[in-house]
Amino acid sequence: xxxxxxxxxxxxDGEQSPGVNLNTREKVEIAHQLERLGVDRIxxxxxxxxxGDLAAVNAVARAVKNASVxxxxxxxxxxxxxxxxxxxxxxxxxxxxxxATSPIHRQYKLRMEKxxxxxxxxxxxxxxxxxxxxxxFSLEDAGRTELExxxxxxxxxxxxxxxxxxxxxxxxxxxxxxxxxxFKYVKENVPGVEKVQLSAHCHDDLGMATANxxxxxxxxADQIEGTINGIGERAGNTALEEVALALETRQDFYQAKTSFxxxxxxxxxxxxxxxxxxxxxxxxxxxxANAFAHESGIHQDGMLKEKSTYEIMxxxxxGFKESKLVMGKHSGRHAFREHLIELGFxxxxxxxxxxxxxFKILADKKKExxxxxLFALLEERMTDAPEFFQLDSLFVSFDSESAPVAKVRxxxxxxEVRLEESSGNGAVDSIYNAIDKASQEDVTxxxxxxxxxxxxxxxLGEVHVALTQEGITAQGRGxxxxxxxxxxxxxxxxxxxxxxxxxxYGRRDNISMI
Ligand code: KIV
Ligand code: ZN
Numbered sequence: 001x002x003x004x005x006x007x008x009x010x011x012x013d014g015e016q017s018p019g020v021n022l023n024t025r026e027k028v029e030i031a032h033q034l035e036r037l038g039v040d041r042i043x044x045x046x047x048x049x050x051x052g053d054l055a056a057v058n059a060v061a062r063a064v065k066n067a068s069v070x071x072x073x074x075x076x077x078x079x080x081x082x083x084x085x086x087x088x089x090x091x092x093x094x095x096x097x098x099x100a101t102s103p104i105h106r107q108y109k110l111r112m113e114k115x116x117x118x119x120x121x122x123x124x125x126x127x128x129x130x131x132x133x134x135x136x137f138s139l140e141d142a143g144r145t146e147l148e149x150x151x152x153x154x155x156x157x158x159x160x161x162x163x164x165x166x167x168x169x170x171x172x173x174x175x176x177x178x179x180x181x182x183f184k185y186v187k188e189n190v191p192g193v194e195k196v197q198l199s200a201h202c203h204d205d206l207g208m209a210t211a212n213x214x215x216x217x218x219x220x221a222d223q224i225e226g227t228i229n230g231i232g233e234r235a236g237n238t239a240l241e242e243v244a245l246a247l248e249t250r251q252d253f254y255q256a257k258t259s260f261x262x263x264x265x266x267x268x269x270x271x272x273x274x275x276x277x278x279x280x281x282x283x284x285x286x287x288x289a290n291a292f293a294h295e296s297g298i299h300q301d302g303m304l305k306e307k308s309t310y311e312i313m314x315x316x317x318x319g320f321k322e323s324k325l326v327m328g329k330h331s332g333r334h335a336f337r338e339h340l341i342e343l344g345f346x347x348x349x350x351x352x353x354x355x356x357x358x359f360k361i362l363a364d365k366k367k368e369x370x371x372x373x374l375f376a377l378l379e380e381r382m383t384d385a386p387e388f389f390q391l392d393s394l395f396v397s398f399d400s401e402s403a404p405v406a407k408v409r410x411x412x413x414x415x416e417v418r419l420e421e422s423s424g425n426g427a428v429d430s431i432y433n434a435i436d437k438a439s440q441e442d443v444t445x446x447x448x449x450x451x452x453x454x455x456x457x458x459x460l461g462e463v464h465v466a467l468t469q470e471g472i473t474a475q476g477r478g479x480x481x482x483x484x485x486x487x488x489x490x491x492x493x494x495x496x497x498x499x500x501x502x503x504x505y506g507r508r509d510n511i512s513m514i
Pocket of ligand 1: 013138139140141168169171201203
């Protein structure tokens, strides 16, 4: 059985999803879970983008033990030096260089002729190889590049000692037939191609990202790049869980496998969704809430008679199971700690104490606490940055005859206490107006969504909020048994992330990709 290497770029291309902003601690948390899932390679970020990105990549590099950690770099020496700095302490570091090769990019973005593109890439790989044993070279927009030039660039990358050559369909333009054909062409026309691994990196603009990745495998690709839940730039990237399950379920056809521990997929998907604020649609393949639900009578009848009539894979395979009852308000710290370990959380004593305090508050409000509640609590906010605003208290008055009024008390990072009051079109609007006054931040609410974590009237409510300010977007999340409190928490969390992004990352959104 052929092994297909999995290159996860959730923390880099995935983080390029509009509004997604993971802090260092969240990146490390996701990286640990990716290791548990069994990915081979983790692209942790783009160190040259900002000092914040560099520090986050470094934290991931130091934390990860069982996967190669990769930093992205444009084909220029300063970027390569930033990756060198960021990957200090990594067990198995790798540099990912890219340069666009398509006629459109050459003419309008790079303003370079083919020879200049080749020379620029050659010098960059040569420089990079002085410092890195492992260099991956990507031909950005390979999907719209002439086949002969792809072959020429691949040959050059092999001569310069790249160990992976990546051929991305950067704009999600190709059909599976055309994308597969690029790999076939390169395999048949590039001397020495057996010395490198060929990699596929697809975007989902036309809904083809997974199909194209599988076509690449059928035509000789050794590595698939993608993200968990398929998040990423624009319509997203290849969803890695879809590739892994396609290879598993159709082993007879593909004759290839990944090293995924499949039962970790559900948990990884949930963690990425929570920390990025990108909600997984119910009908999403493999990890959507309805992916294993059978609604029609005919299907249910078939399932009762013989599961294989309508089920090609089981929810258990990917680790979907009923959320178990965990403990109640009389449970002690020791039992709580054991349970966290069982669920796979690696927390230090201080974090356990904070989590236990939150658990006790929740246990007073909610009779039964399930594993889902615990996940929601623990993944609420993982930050190592100081909070710019802290929500101390919230008061809302509401009756059906008059406009609701909210009073909030915020404390700023330098200890200033701000009390503000406001009315609004509804209870949530009045809370948000009061927080705007207290924070003195001029922001626009770009998105708001609410869902219950578990069933029942006392279920935890989880609110996601996206705020924008002068072109910067930040997502926040709040959890509480009270949806107004959850709404306020999500808003303050989003504000904190927005200020953090503005201060730490600057206008990273506008960095040139040349
Ligand atoms: O889509 C793309 O081409 C990329 C490159 C940087 C590999 O993300
Ligand atoms: Zn990409």
